[in-house]
Amino acid sequence: MFGGCSSDNELAQALKAGHWPEGCGPELRAHVEGCASCSDLVLVTQSFQHARRESEHALVCGSPSLLWWRAQLRRRNAATERVGRPITIAQTFAWFVTVLVGAVFVASQYRHGLHWASWWSEIISPRSFHFLPIGSGQAGWNLVLLISGFGVLALLSVLVVYLASEKS
């Protein structure tokens, strides 16, 4: 069993309000004399209240204005970090896409024997902007470039929209 005294609450209230012992009846005082639990409560509460009163006069170091300023700084840093997170993610994604496209491009060039000059002349010639009949090798290349270009554009658009919505 623990806390087994019916007068505990009444006594605790009296101690908390500072009514003990003068503000309490003779019955309660007589009860506390004979009750181990209640006398413990009185002894402990009075000791702690005394220590608490002593501590109220203690000099507390630290300036509230400095703390307030530091809190403001910390909060702003947290806000900046929150805002910067999607940008970091977008940058990482953009790097990943760029590296991937570069790797695909290098791999394809390596497989086709690195005919840079002929490939580039095909690109800039007006013929390359017309869709040739399927079956032609150059037309296939143009189509791949066109589709990948649109794909990258679409991805970038999604990213821009995402970033704009995050900032707002």
Place this chain on the structure above:
Amino acid sequence: MRKTDTTGEYAIPNVDARVASRPDELPMDSDAFAGFYQRSAPALRAYLVRVSGNTALADDLMQESYLRFLCATRPEGGEVNYRRYLFGIATNLLRDHWKRPRAGCIEDVPEQLLAARDELSHIDTQIDSQAKLDPAMARMRPRERQLLWLAHAEGYSHREIAEITGLSAAGIRLLLFRARRKIARLLRKQIAADRRKA
């Protein structure tokens, strides 16, 4: 326009919804915080000093408690709720501190270590230590110190202590009863020893 909450023990400007929605601004202005700090800091420091037994640590944790208090979204209500919330932050910081170097439970911290720290903390004369209470507190476990101080020095109810410490109210009743009995026995021994010396 700031709203003022007058339901608490002290009137403190309440959180302005428009200002609070901005992540880079604090929902309490500097003057209001200075007033709150002046009223609550001695009590919080006393709690941290008595429970940790280390004044330097108590000062560090107190500053961190106020910083987290200012950065967090505080509960509704007046200063009474703010104080309870602040004590909760300080209690969590103490627990984190005890867990950090040992990766163990708060209850595993040896009382002898804390008693030694207490002896060192007596050098600090800013808090006039009570001759009988301090040696008795030094022999209590950290959790018991927390509960005793919150219940008997701060006057918190079991439910409020449960909110601060994260323990169950029923568990607190039992722990507090045992802690009170233990410290009362130590205090009586101390009183008897003093009488014999006298």
